[in-house]
Amino acid sequence: MRDALVAAAFRLFPERGYEQTTVDDIVALAGVGRRSFFRYFPSKEDVVFPDHERCLADMTAFLYAGGDDVEPVRRVCDAARLVLLMYAENPTFSVQRYHLTKQVPGLRAYELSVVWRYERALAGYLRARFAGLRDGILRADVIAAAVVAAHNNALRAWLRSDGEGDAETTVDHALGHVREAFGTAPAPGVSGGPEDVVVIVSRRGAPLWRVVQELESALGRG
Amino acid sequence: MRDALVAAAFRLFPERGYEQTTVDDIVALAGVGRRSFFRYFPSKEDVVFPDHERCLADMTAFLYAGGDDVEPVRRVCDAARLVLLMYAENPTFSVQRYHLTKQVPGLRAYELSVVWRYERALAGYLRARFAGLRDGILRADVIAAAVVAAHNNALRAWLRSDGEGDAETTVDHALGHVREAFGTAPAPGVSGGPEDVVVIVSRRGAPLWRVVQELESALGRG
């Protein structure tokens, strides 16, 4: 029933556009009553994101499945990675939806509220992991936003390639930037970020010779 | 006329709720025709964010008013700071709207699309400033998202205080975290982050003497 409605909707949307397709058109093509549409989808927009609830639940489950021994930032990056892989499971559907949301303002707004829930899930996890830390909530919110932005960047690049590109490499590269910025270097050779970049953090009070020593060591010239 | 409609709307919203207030109620109280409402506000939600367009335009103008000599990340942080100060100009109105958006899902979704436009404005500016840089677009998007998240964090904290707290200090502190994470130390004594930390990023291919030069300069020992 759900699947029949989604199938009918995505047969009509490409040919006459989202806004020009009424719910009556969809239910007529699916051969079901109008009332049944709103039983399965609270609004017309929801039919465009039919598996969003399940995907969000999967990501949340993944977050809390790992123990507290795994590094938090790495965990949320892996969660974002997981979401992108879910998108990549149905390339044609994802690309079709991308073209819809790109040109229908109403759907773009709805997509924002969808993405927002993912971001809040990530932030909630990080807030719990950062509990007690100085500015833990702020740090959690900022990192969650950065992770989502990196994920979206990679996702859109992949969608623009019509699902032909390498989604994994792209998202790992993007998330590598975030982990770099927030103090968790990607594992060597994992393909996150360019491998010829090294970050040194120093306190101003430290003696210069110690900083140079660390620097040479980090650059492999010691 | 606009002001009359906004005033009427915000007299009705608190007493009977946003969704229970129809557009007809608003225009009846304002003493104008229903048609005129939609002349000034494309949708019912827009009356809740009456000065959003102006605020966005002001922020964009501020971004491009500074020359290319000012550091990009600092510039977008200052732009976010400017937005928060605009909110702080009308504390009672901002707090009232906060309570509305907090409990009406439809308004929260609309607010997301509003915030999204600010984020895209910041990202657009950063993309231009980072043009030609390796992963410039990705970096721009991630930093814009982080700045917006930090701004929102500070804004919500201030709104929860019913506009009584110190908005400037809060937002400076939050944005300091972002500037720390992305390699731009906050101005000395501004209260963002620990002031004795400096970050140097180097590519492995760079000559060591150049790196040490940058390092000495950053540490203020050159």
Place this chain on the structure above:
DNA sequence: GGGCGCGACGGTACTGAGTTCCGTGTCAGG
């Protein structure tokens, strides 16, 4: 001064999303 265009406002009627209420079939178990 008298048409005259123009822009702002108001009213009517319409479309379509979303809701409410209710009738109908269907299948289980007693």
Place this chain on the structure above:
DNA sequence: CCTGACACGGAACTCAGTACCGTCGCGCCC
């Protein structure tokens, strides 16, 4: 055969948003 739970369908309704048109007030030009 009766009955209660449940899924579906349909009619009628509310309200946001749009299209169309009529009206008023204003300056402007002949």
